[in-house]
Amino acid sequence: MASLTSKRALATRRLLSLILAISLSSRMFIIGEFHCNRGSWRKSILKGTKLWLTFGGIDGREGTVLLDDKPIKRFSFKHLVAILDHSADAITTVDKRLRFTFWNKGAERMFGWRTEEVIGREMSIIVPEEREGEFREVLRIVEEKGYLEGYQTERITKEGRTVPVEITLTAVRDEGGIEYSAIHRDISKRKKLERELQRSLNNLRKILNQTVNALASAMELRDPYTAGHQRRVTQLVCAIAQEMGLDEEMAKGTCIAASLHDVGKIHIPIEILATPTERLTEIELKMIKTHPRFGYEILKTIEFPWPVAEIVLQHHERMDGSGYPAGLRGEDILLQARILAVADVVEAMNSHRPYRSAHGMKKALKEISENRGLLYDPDVVDACVRVISEKKFQFDS
Numbered sequence: 001m002a003s004l005t006s007k008r009a010l011a012t013r014r015l016l017s018l019i020l021a022i023s024l025s026s027r028m029f030i031i032g033e034f035h036c037n038r039g040s041w042r043k044s045i046l047k048g049t050k051l052w053l054t055f056g057g058i059d060g061r062e063g064t065v066l067l068d069d070k071p072i073k074r075f076s077f078k079h080l081v082a083i084l085d086h087s088a089d090a091i092t093t094v095d096k097r098l099r100f101t102f103w104n105k106g107a108e109r110m111f112g113w114r115t116e117e118v119i120g121r122e123m124s125i126i127v128p129e130e131r132e133g134e135f136r137e138v139l140r141i142v143e144e145k146g147y148l149e150g151y152q153t154e155r156i157t158k159e160g161r162t163v164p165v166e167i168t169l170t171a172v173r174d175e176g177g178i179e180y181s182a183i184h185r186d187i188s189k190r191k192k193l194e195r196e197l198q199r200s201l202n203n204l205r206k207i208l209n210q211t212v213n214a215l216a217s218a219m220e221l222r223d224p225y226t227a228g229h230q231r232r233v234t235q236l237v238c239a240i241a242q243e244m245g246l247d248e249e250m251a252k253g254t255c256i257a258a259s260l261h262d263v264g265k266i267h268i269p270i271e272i273l274a275t276p277t278e279r280l281t282e283i284e285l286k287m288i289k290t291h292p293r294f295g296y297e298i299l300k301t302i303e304f305p306w307p308v309a310e311i312v313l314q315h316h317e318r319m320d321g322s323g324y325p326a327g328l329r330g331e332d333i334l335l336q337a338r339i340l341a342v343a344d345v346v347e348a349m350n351s352h353r354p355y356r357s358a359h360g361m362k363k364a365l366k367e368i369s370e371n372r373g374l375l376y377d378p379d380v381v382d383a384c385v386r387v388i389s390e391k392k393f394q395f396d397s
């Protein structure tokens with residue numbers, strides 16, 4: 001019994017260092033690691049500041065925290081034990097064999113096990129089976145760094161219920177070897193809120209997609225050719241973006257921009273759109289060239305989380321500055337617009353028009369390869385060629 005009491009006292013002493021460190025920090029992060037040594041702890045890592053904890057004995061005695069030899073906090077052991085025990089967080093320690101040596105009342109409330117049931121038992125009783133491998137990796141980091149904050153994972157209660165938790169882990173070393181202290185915070189409410197936010201976000205995304213589709217459908221009614229073109233260009237743009245390893249968000253924005261890239265043609269008379277370029281008058285040609293700007297004006301009013309309006313504005317820019325409307329060069333053109341430019345040309349050449357048959361994929365690839373680095377971004381051309389030649393990309397409709 002005496003040995004159990006002294007073990008608990010030692011475990012408590014180790015934890016006090018953690019609690020004190022936290023209470024001494026205005027920003028609630030651990031500022032120091034204290035070492036227990038014959039009734040006193042010392043050493044801190046607060047940028048060269050000396051942080052001392054002097055402690056005369058164990059039960060009922062008072063201690064003082066000194067910062068640069070000035071007393072800044074007095075406390076009694078009983079008081080600190082009460083803080084530990086009644087903390088809303090579950091505070092535990094395990095020895096190097098991962099057996100519990102300390103278990104506060106917060107842990108009893110969170111996990112349902114009573115202190116006397118868990119002391120000496122392996123911590124695997126609260127770790128879900130599928131998390132065991134992960135936990136060993138976490139311990140390796142803690143051993144190396146000394147601590148780990150904000151580790152989000154799951155634990156299981158005595159009844160088998162899963163609790164999402166955020167854990168602050170600290171390695172406590174002294175002559176007795178290593179122990180690990182853990183402060184578990186129940187984050188069920190936060191996770192629930194995150195799920196609700198995610199649901200709202202998904203709903204907003206759905207509404208956004210529906211809005212984009214509605215806009216594209218409105219175009220289809222007026223100009224079926226352009227609507228089909230936008231749909232097919234989007235397929236190729238998405239494939240190129242994936243091939244180039246664009247992050248998910250950037251790829252999503254590029255695909256949305258592709259699906260609306262010719263929306264500015266909505267204000268151009270249909271007869272002009274149906275006339276081959278070489279038969280257009282200069283004024284009509286100029287009119288056609290206004291579509292990126294008109295598209296920009298339409299789309300800039302929608303607060304997309306991506307630069308959709310800017311991508312649309314730049315989709316006829318070319319690497320050598322020969323494009324329109326601004327004659328931008330090279331990397332002044334958004335990467336998303338450089339992708340869209342290549343897919344746009346490939347699709348246009350590969351499609352039938354009312355006044356001509358399709359040039360075919362071979363010719364389209366020849367066009368972009370011959371102008372690789374001149375008109376079109378070389379990386380985009382390479383990705384496009386790989387997607388079509390090696391990955392056998394095909395337009396759906």
Ligand SMILES: [Fe+2]
Nearest residue numbers: 261262315316
């Ligand atoms: Fe266009």
